[in-house]
Amino acid sequence: MISLEGVTYSYMPGINALDHIDLNIGAGELVAIVGENGAGKTTLVKHINGLLKPSEGRVTVCGLDSKAVTVASLARKVGLVFQNPDHQLFAETIEKELSFALVNFGLPPDEIKRRTEWAISEFELSQYAGRSPFMLSGGERKRLALASVLCYGPEVLILDEPTTGQDNRQKVRMASLLHKLNQQGKTVLVVTHDMEFVSDYIPRVVVMSHGRVIADGQSGDVLVRRDILERASLVPPQLAEISWELGLDPPSIRLDDVVARLAKLIGGAKA
Amino acid sequence: MKVFKGFEYRRGTTPIHALDPRAKLVYLMLFMALAILYSNPLVLIMIFASSLPMVAIARVFSKWAISIRGSFIFVAFIFLFNLLALYFWGGNTLEVAVLSSLSMAIRFISLISIFSTFFLTTSPEDMTQSMVQMKIPYDYALTFNMAMRFVPTLSKEAQYIMDAQKSRGLEMEKGNLVARVKNYIPVLIPLIISSFRRAELVADAMESRAFGASKKRTSIYVLRFGGKDALFVSIALASFFALLSLRLLLSVP
Numbered sequence: 001m002i003s004l005e006g007v008t009y010s011y012m013p014g015i016n017a018l019d020h021i022d023l024n025i026g027a028g029e030l031v032a033i034v035g036e037n038g039a040g041k042t043t044l045v046k047h048i049n050g051l052l053k054p055s056e057g058r059v060t061v062c063g064l065d066s067k068a069v070t071v072a073s074l075a076r077k078v079g080l081v082f083q084n085p086d087h088q089l090f091a092e093t094i095e096k097e098l099s100f101a102l103v104n105f106g107l108p109p110d111e112i113k114r115r116t117e118w119a120i121s122e123f124e125l126s127q128y129a130g131r132s133p134f135m136l137s138g139g140e141r142k143r144l145a146l147a148s149v150l151c152y153g154p155e156v157l158i159l160d161e162p163t164t165g166q167d168n169r170q171k172v173r174m175a176s177l178l179h180k181l182n183q184q185g186k187t188v189l190v191v192t193h194d195m196e197f198v199s200d201y202i203p204r205v206v207v208m209s210h211g212r213v214i215a216d217g218q219s220g221d222v223l224v225r226r227d228i229l230e231r232a233s234l235v236p237p238q239l240a241e242i243s244w245e246l247g248l249d250p251p252s253i254r255l256d257d258v259v260a261r262l263a264k265l266i267g268g269a270k271a
Numbered sequence: 272m273k274v275f276k277g278f279e280y281r282r283g284t285t286p287i288h289a290l291d292p293r294a295k296l297v298y299l300m301l302f303m304a305l306a307i308l309y310s311n312p313l314v315l316i317m318i319f320a321s322s323l324p325m326v327a328i329a330r331v332f333s334k335w336a337i338s339i340r341g342s343f344i345f346v347a348f349i350f351l352f353n354l355l356a357l358y359f360w361g362g363n364t365l366e367v368a369v370l371s372s373l374s375m376a377i378r379f380i381s382l383i384s385i386f387s388t389f390f391l392t393t394s395p396e397d398m399t400q401s402m403v404q405m406k407i408p409y410d411y412a413l414t415f416n417m418a419m420r421f422v423p424t425l426s427k428e429a430q431y432i433m434d435a436q437k438s439r440g441l442e443m444e445k446g447n448l449v450a451r452v453k454n455y456i457p458v459l460i461p462l463i464i465s466s467f468r469r470a471e472l473v474a475d476a477m478e479s480r481a482f483g484a485s486k487k488r489t490s491i492y493v494l495r496f497g498g499k500d501a502l503f504v505s506i507a508l509a510s511f512f513a514l515l516s517l518r519l520l521l522s523v524p
Contacts, residue, residue, distance in 0.1 A: 051434050071437045080438040086468065087428070088435035090460035100457065104440030134464060149439065 001027040001187050002048055002156065006057035009043060017043045019211035020057070025189070027155075030182045032198040032219070033191045035208030036233035041191045044208065045158045048189070050074035062155060076105055079154030083161040085145035089133040094125055097133050097144060101152045119151040138165055150181075157181060158189040163197050175201040199223050199237035199253040207232050224251035275426045277338025278390040286499065287329035287392045292401040294500040298507040299389050305514055306381045311523050312374045314514060319381040321510060322388045331391045338387035342380060350376040395419045400494055409488055417473070425466065432461045 002025040009018040017040050025031055033041050046052040047059050050066045059066040062077050082088065091097040098119050102112040120126050123143050128136060133144055142165065150157065159178075163171050171194075178188055178201065190202060198205055198219060205222050207215040209232040215222045222228060224240045236244075239258050243251030246265065252258050282288075287295075306318050326335045353372035357363045363371075395416050402412035433443070436457045443454045517523040 046434070049438055051437060070442070072440045072442050075438050075440050080435075082431065082435045082438075084431070086465045087431045087461055088439065088457075090457045090464075100441075101439040104442070152440075 001025055001029075001062065003060045004044075004047065004054075004057065005060075007047060007054040007059060008056040009047065009052060009054050011043075016211050018047070018054070021211075021213055023206065023213060023216070025187060027187055028182065028185050029204060030178060030188045030202055031190070032202040032205045033189060033208060034193065034195065034198060034205060034232065034234055039208040039232065040211040041208055042160060043211075045080060045160065045189065045191055048156070048158060049078040049080045051080075072104070075101075075154075076152070077154055078156040078158065079149040079152065080158045081146050081149045081160065081162065083164065085138075085141040088145055088148070089141060092132060093130055094120065094128055094133055094136075094144060095130070098148050098151055101148060105152055107152070115151045115153075119147040122150075123147040139167070139170060142166065143170075154186075156187045156189070158191070160191045161193070162190060163192060163194045171197060178202075193234075195223065195235050195237050199239065207234070220253055223253050274338060274341025275422055277334055277336075277341055277387050279334070279423055280390060280392070280394050281331075281334070282394070283329060283331070283392065285329045285392075287325050287388075289499070290392075290503055291494055291496050291500040292393050292397045293405065293494070293496060294503045294507075295389055295393055296401070297504050299385055301507055301511040302385050303382065305511065306378050306385070308518065309514075309524070310371065310374045310378075311517075312370065312377055314517060314523060315374055315377040315381055317514065319377065319384055322381075322384045325388050325392070326384075329388070329392045331388070334391055335384070335387050338383055339380065342383045346376045346380055349379055390419075397494065400490060400492075403488075403490070404494055421466075421469075424469075425462065428465060429458065429462055432458050435461075 002023070004021050004023040007018055007021040007023075008016055010016045019040075021040075021044065023044075033044065035041050043052065047054060047066065048061055050059075050061075050069065050071045053059075053067050061074060064074060064077075066074060089097055091100060095116050098116045099112050102115060107115070120129060123146070125140070125144060125147070128140070133141060136144060142162070146159070146162065162174055166174065175197070178190070182188055190198075192198060203219055204217070205215075205219045206213055207222060207228055214231055215225065215228045223237050224243060226236070226244065229236050229240075237253045239253045239255060240251055242248075242258060243253075246262070248258070248261055252261070302318055302321055306315065309315055309318070326332055350372045353375050354368050357368035357371060358365060361368070398419070399412045399416040402415065403409055437443070441454065441457055443458075444451070445454065
């Protein structure tokens with residue numbers, strides 16, 4: 001679905017923001033991209049929808065070479081939701097905001113109407129219908145920005161820091177939405193610093209540091225590796241830390257698993 | 272948006288960087304006046320050339336070149352527009368039309384060069400301080416300083432916004448002239464709104480640090496107009512009068 005081969009990119013000569021990245025993401029995968037500030041996460045995802053073209057190497061998405069097609073034609077397949085909703089909201093009403101991409105991609109009017117209505121109900125925005133996007137609160141603006149991308153139905157969805165500024169209820173909702181999309185066969189990438197969110201909800205994780213991929217695998221395997229997390233300045237998930245402290249071997253990030261083994265440990269001590 | 276890099280101050284240790292902003296301001300004003308006064312292409316080229324030694328001494332050539340390169344599209348537009356207007360609607364001969372559009376273009380590029388040199392080598396803080404020492408009220412000086420300070424921030428933000436809208440299928444280069452101008456609406460509105468939001472934030476941050484609490488402000492250091500500054504101003508004045516004499520004595524247009 002998405003394949004990066006030896007991708008290198010630099011904003012300034014001499015400093016590689018991406019340094020020979022090889023990465024394959026299959027259709028229908030749910031993947032987190034984590035790493036320290038400036039590791040190259042956002043630069044990486046900008047390559048996937050063609051906003052940036054590699055200085056070296058090749059990016060292929062849905063069989064299209066990113067160098068050969070325009071951003072608009074790649075954006076039709078890859079939806080990218082940026083961190084800050086204020087960088088994209090502009091329309092007079094929520095409906096117009098939602099239909100912006102649909103109009104750009106030339107969908108027929110009745111389809112635009114149907115999808116806009118779907119997005120409004122899906123994201124619980126109906127109470128604000130007909131109002132300006134700027135009237136919404138921070139969290140609601142973030143949801144609207146996400147809705148405005150989701151409503152055109154891209155095959156790949158990339159979310160940059162979707163959980164910042166969201167309370168736990170919204171995080172849980174976000175997680176269930178991601179799983180729902182994933183079940184519909186969408187490929188979903190999440191760029192984040194929220195390690196608990198990753199360890200609880202996202203099966204595969206790619207760790208980046210200084211423009212390189214330093215680990216890639218099942219969250220349960222990667223997020224318990226102290227060396228990797230330290231290199232990328234990441235907070236270990238609490239369960240991983242508990243596992244290390246208790247000397248559980250192998251360490252785990254699953255609550256039921258840790259609890260079961262903890263119970264066994266206590267039981268063993270008593271006997 | 273890269274063109275702003277050609278006006279962004281970077282710390283430097285050259286004699287030009289060390290000059291008092293007021294001395295550089297004198298140069299800026301004098302040569303700006305000359306650029307507006309003259310329409311002879313040769314004199315305008317000399318005005319342009321006046322900034323070159325400064326660029327060389329300050330070692331800011333590559334940044335300066337960004338501003339010059341970035342202005343080419345405007346220069347081309349100014350030249351073509353004037354040429355068409357003067358020739359077809361103004362009823363001038365082709366020679367007059369070409370010459371005067373050429374001087375328009377060179378005038379513009381000279382002004383860009385002078386301003387670029389000034390801003391590349393003058394720190395915004397020194398600029399504010401010099402304005403205060405010139406008895407400009409602090410509030411106005413600070414407003415000017417902050418406006419300058421936020422130019423790079425704004426240009427970065429414009430880039431973010433363009434990325435976000437392109438990701439939603441906006442094609443900025445699509446359509447005729449009217450459509451292209453309309454394509455900028457989805458970029459300009461978020462830019463303006465977030466500027467308002469930021470202005471409010473900055474105001475709050477300033478007030479929470481007691482901005483305006485004392486009526487009389489003192490400065491931790493004061494700019495001194497020294498011998499080097501006097502020398503620089505003398506050279507600027509001498510070149511100014513030399514160029515001005517071309518008009519007064521030889522009545523060069």
